[in-house]
Amino acid sequence: MSVRKIVILTVIFIAVAAWSVRVYQVNAGVARTYQVKTYQTGRDIPLRNAVLHVKGVTYGKITRENGFQFVPATVTMEVRNSSNKDISISRIVETKLTYGMDYYQTMTGTFNKSELRRLSPSKSTTIILKYQVRPNRKGEKAKLYFAQDLYPRLVLDQYKKGIRYGIAVQL
Incomplete structure (x- = not known):
């Protein structure tokens, strides 16, 4: 050579x-792998300094608006502060409602914004989120996915192991 x-x-x-x-x-x-811990409706879900309880989802009648058809889906949940200090859970309203690869987000619903920003110790608040979903999704099995900064310690612990972690609720 x-x-x-x-x-x-x-x-x-x-x-x-x-x-x-x-x-x-x-x-x-x-992350090398992904892991989503899925809870069932009615179970308590531990978050950073709170406990979340998703009560369920209800569907309304088909609605037409601006040439589009949708079904209102209403998700009701309750969050209780389990710490001894005020906490912010405002990101809870960014929860995604998914049907397979089809997902919906909303900022519409019934909730007290000041309580979400500053929930006192041992207090709880009810959050009702209203989504507009396709009519063919009515009655299908859905999942709620929560923002990861609601449970950062779990995310970080799993990240150190090479796992991207999430929490969801099967409706």
């Missing part, structure tokens, strides 16, 4: 090794 071929192969080998090291560094903190 000529010296030129040896030099070219050495440069290629070093470039591949450098690229491999960089790919490893970039992907070192990325």
Whole structure:
């Protein structure tokens, strides 16, 4: 083998090794698996400093508005502060309602914004979220997915193990 071929192969080998090291560094903190802990309706769900209780979902009649058809889906839940200090649970209103790959978000419902921002110790509040879902989804099994910053310690503990963690409720 000529010296030129040896030099070219050495440069290629070093470039591949450098690229491999960089790919490893970039992907070192990325979750390798996903885990969603799914609770059933009516069960208590422990969050950071609160306990969540999803009571259920109800569907209304088909509604037409601006040329679109939808069914109102109403989710009722209760959150109780289980700590000895005021907490913020305002991100609870960002809960996603999903039907397979079809998901819905809302900011519409009945809830006390000041209580969500500052829930006193041992107090509870009821949250009613109203979603507009496709008519064909009425009565199908749905799931609620909650924002991860409502349970950051669980997320961080699982992240250190290479797992992306979430909490959901089967309705």
